[in-house]
Every structure is written in C-alpha cells, then in structure tokens.
C-alpha cells in the first residue's frame with residue numbers, strides 16, 4: 595500500500611516547485627505571456643509560440659511551472675489565469691529581480707559566504723535585467739510619492755540629473771513632464787545604459803538626454819553638471835554607505851552640482867526585524883542579496899544623521915514602506 599506523504603514532505607515539494615515557478619513568473623512577464631493573459635483572459639500555447647517564435651516544449655514547461663503554483667490553469671494547450679494570477683502580475687517585477695537579475699549571486703551563495711572569497715569584485719548581477727525589473731518596481735514603490743515631490747517644486751526644471759539611472763525611465767518621464775528640460779543619466783553599468791539609450795531613442799527623446807557611464811561614488815566634474823537644478827537618485831543611495839563615505843559622497847555631489855536646488859533621494863531602508871516566517875514578498879530576497887553582497891542598508895535614522903554633515907537639509911520625507919522600508923527624502927542645499 596502506498597503511504598501518504600507527510601506535511602513536511604509536501605512542504606518541501608512545494609518549496610522546490612515554487613523555486614522553479616519563481617523563475618517562470620519573471621520569464622512569463624518578460625516574454626509577454628502575463629500581459630497576454632491579462633488582456634485576453636486566455637492564451638493558446640500554439641498561437642503564442644508561433645507569434646513569439648518560441649520552442650513549444652520549452653514554452654509548455656514554463657506554463658507547467660506556473661500551473662504548479664496556481665498562477666495559471668492548464669487545459670491542454672489552453673492556458674487561463676489561476677487563483678494566484680492577479681497577485682503574480684502585481685509582484686512579477688520582484689520575481690524578475692530575484693530570478694533573472696540576481697540569479698548569479700544566489701547561484702554562488704556557497705562561495706560568497708566564505709570570508710576569504712569576499713575580496714574585490716566578488717559578485718555579479720545582470721544589470722540590464724535589474725534595470726528592466728526596477729523600471730516596474732518603481733511604478734508602484736516610488737512613483738506616486740516621487741511625482742508628489744516633483745509637483746511641490748517651486749521652480750521650473752530645465753536640467754535634471756539622475757544618479758544610478760538604470761533603465762532611464764525616470765529621466766524620460768521627467769523630460770516629458772518638463773518639455774524644455776535636458777537630462778543627464780549616470781550609471782556604472784554599460785548594459786543598463788544600453789537599455790536607457792534604447793528607451794530614449796524609442797521615445798524620440800535621445801537628443802535631450804546625455805548618458806554617462808561613471809561611478810557616482812567617484813564622479814569627476816563635467817560641464818553638463820553645472821546647470822543641473824534637480825538631482826534624483828532612486829534605489830542606489832545605499833551604495834553611498836558606510837557612514838563616512840556617505841557624508842563624503844553627499845558633500846561631493848553638492849560641489850559637483852553647484853546649481854542643484856533639490857535632491858530627491860529614494861531608496862529602501864533597513865526596517866525593524868520582522869519574524870522570519872512573516873516576511874512579505876521581496877523583503878527576504880532584497881535583504882539576503884544585500885547581505886551576500888556585503889552592502890550596508892541604512893535605516894531612516896542613519897540617513898537622517900548624515901544630511902547636514904553632507905551639506906544638505908531635509909526639506910520633506912515621504913515614508914512609503916511597502917516592502918523594504920522605501921522612503922523618499924527631499925533635500926535642499928545648505
């Protein structure tokens with residue numbers, strides 16, 4: 595007689611299947627399957643495979659992985675939304691960030707936990723994939739508060755610079771908002787800048803954007819910086835830390851952008867401990883990834899302790915705290 599699997603066996607199977615499905619959620623988003631299902635309510639695998647030039651067994655495998663966690667239901671080659679479909683669409687960018695953008699870091703977990711392996715450039719992530727995911731993460735984690743801050747500016751913006759610009763989406767949106775403005779996007783990663791350049795060209799805004807490949811922590815003066823009135827940086831401010839370095843970077847940015855009247859700094863912050871079993875989507879992935887990379891994540895209080903020393907005054911704070919202590923600081927030069 596076949597014995598019934600116990601609770602622990604079932605739980606481990608679910609964890610394993612969820613790990614496979616996590617990659618499939620990011621992939622299904624990237625190849626347009628989630629959007630097609632959202633728009634039409636049904637997806638025919640044969641038609642989708644032909645339209646997207648996919649491999650049929652591989653595409654069926656992807657949908658099978660989604661079905662294993664109720665993101666979709668499979669009726670042969672007819673795919674319809676499952677009970678977790680809406681939530682999977684809402685959180686798909688977090689899965690992409692984890693499984694497509696940060697995959698190599700997690701793959702190398704057994705190496706990077708060794709103290710002797712944590713020298714120099716010891717980890718890699720896919721910066722183009724991170725840029726792709728962060729473009730959507732920003733739409734619900736920061737943008738409503740970001741636009742509130744932009745709406746509250748008491749000057750017309752003619753020049754803006756975005757530090758760690760990733761996909762370039764923020765500068766492109768600012769250019770649409772301020773039709774007379776020019777924008778500078780700075781990022782350390784060439785693949786992210788390639789995404790930004792493609793997006794600027796597609797939007798017909800390439801002639802109003804200058805993209806620089808540079809390390810914001812070691813930026814040198816450039817004439818394009820002199821006229822910048824609005825400085826922005828989203829989801830990279832934690833790279834300014836530890837504390838002494840952060841103060842120095844803030845002081846340096848103040849010198850490099852002498853005309854900056856407002857600095858909108860949005861980032862995740864370390865929040866008080868939540869019980870390990872009660873963590874919402876994204877928090878665990880974000881915090882484990884940054885601990886593996888050795889990146890310090892400051893608290894809001896840590897940030898508030900550096901602004902004046904760094905030459906900036908906190909004008910307003912938007913506490914968002916959706917998943918990873920998101921906050922936007924509006925800074926003015928001292």
Ligand SMILES: C[S@@+](CC[C@H](N)C(=O)[O-])C[C@H]1O[C@@H](n2cnc3c(N)ncnc32)[C@H](O)[C@@H]1O
Nearest residue numbers: 728758759760781782783786809810828829830
């Ligand atoms: C999480 S992504 C956020 C991208 C974008 N700001 C957004 O809101 O979607 C962080 C970006 O900062 C860039 N970055 C990280 N450290 C940097 C540094 N020291 N100098 C310049 N760019 C950096 C990364 O390459 C990446 O594109």
